Amino acid sequence: MVAGSTATALQSLDCFHCGEPVPGNSEFTALIDGEQRPMCCPGCQAVANLIAGSGMSVFYQQRTAFNERPSGSEQDDTFAIYNDTSMAQTFCSIGDDGTTRAQLLLGGITCAACTWLIESTLMRIEGVSFASVNLHQSRLDVRFSTEKIRPSELFEAIAALGYTPRPFHSNARREQLQQEYKKDLRRLAVAGIGMMQVGMFAIALHAGSIQGIALQYQSLLRWVSLLVASFVVLFSAKPFFITAWRHLKQRTLVMDMPVALAIGIAWLASVWATVRNTGDVYFDSIVMFTFFLLLARFIERRIRERSLQSWIDTEAGLPDAVEVKRGDQWHTLPRKQLVGGEQVLVLPGRVIPIDATVFSGSSAVREDAFNGEYFPRTVNAGDSVFAGTVNTEGLLELTAAGSYLQTRLNALQRSLDSSKHKKPRLAQLADRVASWFVAAILVITVVTAITWLQIDPSRALWVSLSVLVISCPCALALATPAALASSANALRKLGVIVHGDNALATLASCNRAVFDKTGTLTRGRLSLARIVTSPDTTQDEANSIAQALQQYSNHPIAAAFTQTQQLPTLKAVEVVSGAGIEGSDGTLRYRVGSERFCREIAPELEAMPEGEFHWIALCATDRPMAWFGLQDEEREEAGPLIRQLHRAGMQVEMATGDSSGQAKQLASQLAFNDVHTGMNPQDKLSLVQKRQSQGDVVVMVGDGLNDAPVLGVANASFAVATATDLARSQADFIVNEDDLALVGTTLTHARKCRRVIRQNLVWALGYNLCALPLAATGSVPPWAAALGMSFSSLLVVLNSLRLQRQGAA
Amino acid sequence: MESLYLLIPIALIFCVIAIRLLLWAIDNGQYDDLDKEAWKILADDIEPDKPAPAAQTNDQVDADNGATNTAAKLDGN
Numbered sequence: 001m002v003a004g005s006t007a008t009a010l011q012s013l014d015c016f017h018c019g020e021p022v023p024g025n026s027e028f029t030a031l032i033d034g035e036q037r038p039m040c041c042p043g044c045q046a047v048a049n050l051i052a053g054s055g056m057s058v059f060y061q062q063r064t065a066f067n068e069r070p071s072g073s074e075q076d077d078t079f080a081i082y083n084d085t086s087m088a089q090t091f092c093s094i095g096d097d098g099t100t101r102a103q104l105l106l107g108g109i110t111c112a113a114c115t116w117l118i119e120s121t122l123m124r125i126e127g128v129s130f131a132s133v134n135l136h137q138s139r140l141d142v143r144f145s146t147e148k149i150r151p152s153e154l155f156e157a158i159a160a161l162g163y164t165p166r167p168f169h170s171n172a173r174r175e176q177l178q179q180e181y182k183k184d185l186r187r188l189a190v191a192g193i194g195m196m197q198v199g200m201f202a203i204a205l206h207a208g209s210i211q212g213i214a215l216q217y218q219s220l221l222r223w224v225s226l227l228v229a230s231f232v233v234l235f236s237a238k239p240f241f242i243t244a245w246r247h248l249k250q251r252t253l254v255m256d257m258p259v260a261l262a263i264g265i266a267w268l269a270s271v272w273a274t275v276r277n278t279g280d281v282y283f284d285s286i287v288m289f290t291f292f293l294l295l296a297r298f299i300e301r302r303i304r305e306r307s308l309q310s311w312i313d314t315e316a317g318l319p320d321a322v323e324v325k326r327g328d329q330w331h332t333l334p335r336k337q338l339v340g341g342e343q344v345l346v347l348p349g350r351v352i353p354i355d356a357t358v359f360s361g362s363s364a365v366r367e368d369a370f371n372g373e374y375f376p377r378t379v380n381a382g383d384s385v386f387a388g389t390v391n392t393e394g395l396l397e398l399t400a401a402g403s404y405l406q407t408r409l410n411a412l413q414r415s416l417d418s419s420k421h422k423k424p425r426l427a428q429l430a431d432r433v434a435s436w437f438v439a440a441i442l443v444i445t446v447v448t449a450i451t452w453l454q455i456d457p458s459r460a461l462w463v464s465l466s467v468l469v470i471s472c473p474c475a476l477a478l479a480t481p482a483a484l485a486s487s488a489n490a491l492r493k494l495g496v497i498v499h500g501d502n503a504l505a506t507l508a509s510c511n512r513a514v515f516d517k518t519g520t521l522t523r524g525r526l527s528l529a530r531i532v533t534s535p536d537t538t539q540d541e542a543n544s545i546a547q548a549l550q551q552y553s554n555h556p557i558a559a560a561f562t563q564t565q566q567l568p569t570l571k572a573v574e575v576v577s578g579a580g581i582e583g584s585d586g587t588l589r590y591r592v593g594s595e596r597f598c599r600e601i602a603p604e605l606e607a608m609p610e611g612e613f614h615w616i617a618l619c620a621t622d623r624p625m626a627w628f629g630l631q632d633e634e635r636e637e638a639g640p641l642i643r644q645l646h647r648a649g650m651q652v653e654m655a656t657g658d659s660s661g662q663a664k665q666l667a668s669q670l671a672f673n674d675v676h677t678g679m680n681p682q683d684k685l686s687l688v689q690k691r692q693s694q695g696d697v698v699v700m701v702g703d704g705l706n707d708a709p710v711l712g713v714a715n716a717s718f719a720v721a722t723a724t725d726l727a728r729s730q731a732d733f734i735v736n737e738d739d740l741a742l743v744g745t746t747l748t749h750a751r752k753c754r755r756v757i758r759q760n761l762v763w764a765l766g767y768n769l770c771a772l773p774l775a776a777t778g779s780v781p782p783w784a785a786a787l788g789m790s791f792s793s794l795l796v797v798l799n800s801l802r803l804q805r806q807g808a809a
Numbered sequence: 810m811e812s813l814y815l816l817i818p819i820a821l822i823f824c825v826i827a828i829r830l831l832l833w834a835i836d837n838g839q840y841d842d843l844d845k846e847a848w849k850i851l852a853d854d855i856e857p858d859k860p861a862p863a864a865q866t867n868d869q870v871d872a873d874n875g876a877t878n879t880a881a882k883l884d885g886n
Contacts (some may be wrong), residue, residue, distance in 0.1 A: 055858030112848030120857050136843035178841075185840055189831045197824050217813060224817055228824070685847075804818055 015040035017048045019066030026564045043070040049160035063113035070162035079155035091167035099143040107164035121633035143748040187236040191291040194232035202284030206783035222274040227622035237290045248580040250339040251546045253435035259471040279462045280782045288292045289474045300485035304499045324352045340402040346391045354399035355407040362577045364392035378578045392554045430480045448776045463778040470775040475792040479760030482800035487753040490804045491567030500732025508718040508754035516702035517656035522632045526560040532631030549581045549592045590620045642670045644744045655684045684710040760796045767792040
């Protein structure tokens with residue numbers, strides 16, 4: 001059902017640029033390739049016009065995913081700070097040819113065509129000599145001449161295309177991932193080429209053992225196979241041995257143990273056979289096995305790491321540039337230079353860079369980072385404000401309390417770092433099978449050896465060795481990664497990114513789900529639910545005046561009034577903190593906001609209408625105009641999802657920072673088993689840990705900064721829709737589409753994936769069960785062993801591919 | 810069949826060369842971004858149209874203004 005929604009997303013009523021629904025009465029369009037296309041907002045319109053206007057409209061034919069809706073939060077001078085030498089040094093360097101090289105991290109890249117758009121646009125700018133976007137890392141490498149263009153202009157050019165640029169700082173984790181990726185690829189390359197070589201020699205050897213071959217040539221072919229295979233075993237198969245050994249020291253058996261045993265023993269036996277010129281060699285099986293296994297693991301890892309954002313930390317959300325008072329002057333300085341006691345200026349709409357007390361000014365700050373609430377707290381001189389919260393209304397002059405390390409935000413980061421290691425690991429099915437497998441094979445080998453010693457002592461060694469080689473756990477080892485990779489790929493097409501290790505297998509065994517409320521079960525933003533107009537006012541009129549006024553505000557209420565039409569121009573607009581907005585069209589003054597604020601100019605305003613909404617009024621100096629009822633709308637997918645989870649036998653709980661009655665009401669309406677209100681990030685963490693200690697396997701669904709620690713500690717976790725970058729970096733699953741139902745789809749997929757893993761394991765074990773008696777009776781030649789291994793592996797892979805079929809969910 | 814003593818070592822030399830080349834390419838970062846290159850090879854001949862000079866400047870000015878005007882309002886999202 002979700003596949004359907006993706007396929008039909010491009011209806012006439014969806015924005016051509018970002019794919020989000022266009023508000024019913026929107027007047028925005030853009031002319032692309034001679035056709036007027038609908039646009040949802042002026043932000044998308046501006047970007048689309050720029051793309052079409054600069055002749056890049058072929059981008060729209062080439063892209064394979066919708067763009068992100070531009071946030072449009074950058075003011076004109078946002079990027080000027082990057083011209084500052086000390087700031088520029090952190091991401092720029094001077095190349096050999098005298099050009100400046102910069103690395104930027106780009107937000108909002110959704111497909112390969114985006115890289116083309118950015119590269120082509122930048123290459124047209126005079127002074128830019130090279131531009132290349134790395135899609136895998138969302139990183140832009142650009143070379144330019146500082147005489148012709150300033151760094152801030154590059155940032156502006158990218159921002160104008162609707163992407164969010166920021167300096168790329170490499171860190172240890174990212175470097176490590178990159179190194180591991182290269183190492184994996186090197187191992188895979190060597191195993192692949194080695195497999196082809198050894199395979200060639202093996203065909204000659206197998207043909208020889210059927211037709212007859214002169215001993216000297218057999219010996220030659222065995223020696224060169226030995227050479228190549230040994231290199232592959234030492235170079236490519238090294239990680240299997242290391243992992244097996246590490247776990248053996250901890251007295252646990254994992255899947256790598258039988259793998260290492262099989263490779264090691266088969267290699268030793270083949271070397272022995274080559275040196276002594278007797279028995280059988282299995283070099284081709286060893287190398288093929290190594291290659292298959294490396295390939296499956298490489299693919300599985302690559303799908304998971306495709307959009308891994310592990311470098312994102314809480315600090316990334318803070319602005320790089322701050323306005324600081326030095327002497328009597330305001331200076332724009334890098335945030336890192338800020339020290340406690342200094343005066344900081346924060347414009348409305350900007351993120352507060354540091355924990356501080358308000359020195360002068362009054363405003364409302366949105367603290368959803370800490371409590372998940374979207375309604376801002378009003379602050380006045382003397383109140384405390386915290387880094388990472390958003391100043392919504394007025395200009396604030398702050399006195400910084402200390403450095404970043406002392407902020408509440410950093411404390412959140414620390415609890416994140418410490419909770420990361422507390423994530424409980426479930427023993428994987430394959431690993432449990434592995435221990436039984438190793439034991440069984442060893443017992444069977446010993447029994448075979450003893451039996452053959454009675455029958456024919458000269459063959460005892462070679463028959464028991466062939467038992468070990470035939471029981472090669474290739475299919476067994478492939479069973480899990482092949483199914484996980486296949487499922488992850490299918491989910492990616494539906495808009496869910498899997499990046500937790502073994503997350504799908506874990507999700508399938510979850511028996512308890514914990515949901516955040518704001519932003520997860522609800523849309524997390526106010527929307528207009530009711531309009532009650534006065535008798536002499538039309539809805540259109542009321543809407544357009546309200547929209548015209550609200551566009552000057554950053555208050556969450558303003559977001560409910562998206563611009564849908566050309567608006568009247570208002571002058572002398574003033575935002576009164578904690579009350580509302582006032583403006584004039586030359587003849588009349590208008591006010592939108594609280595009841596008291598409006599009644600001041602229109603005393604005859606009717607009483608506030610009934611209904612569980614957040615009501616605001618609109619009036620003009622001569623008459624009251626309307627009441628607007630706002631609410632944080634529940635997602636329509638929430639109800640069906642909770643019912644699905646109940647049917648799947650899960651307990652469903654709500655844990656929210658909201659302490660109002662709305663949470664309880666929503667919980668009972670959606671039939672939650674349990675509800676916890678007024679919770680801070682630490683409370684949520686303890687709740688989930690308590691459940692885990694009671695033996696539950698918990699899946700957490702959340703979106704906010706305050707959910708990040710608990711997402712990290714739950715057995716499986718989802719970051720949904722508009723989740724903050726930090727929450728995304730902690731979650732095992734990232735739902736990219738604005739559709740909560742995908743959580744249910746993922747669960748169905750996970751269970752299906754577990755079923756396929758079980759089938760694979762049963763098949764692999766079954767194959768071994770059939771082959772073992774044959775090997776134990778001494779009737780399996782090496783070529784049959786190699787063939788059997790390949791076919792059983794192929795079957796496992798094909799079975800896993802079924803997970804990718806349409807409608808597999 | 811004695812030629813095998815010559816041909817197999819030659820094959821091995823080629824094998825070593827192939828591995829060295831591949832490892833060099835990997836270290837050189839040529840395999841760092843498989844998704845993009847996979848797309849690019851199919852879309853190699855796509856060129857941006859020449860922008861219409863007069864229209865473009867106007868559009869761009871409009872677009873820029875649009876972006877700034879709405880900046881404040883969209884921020885609430």
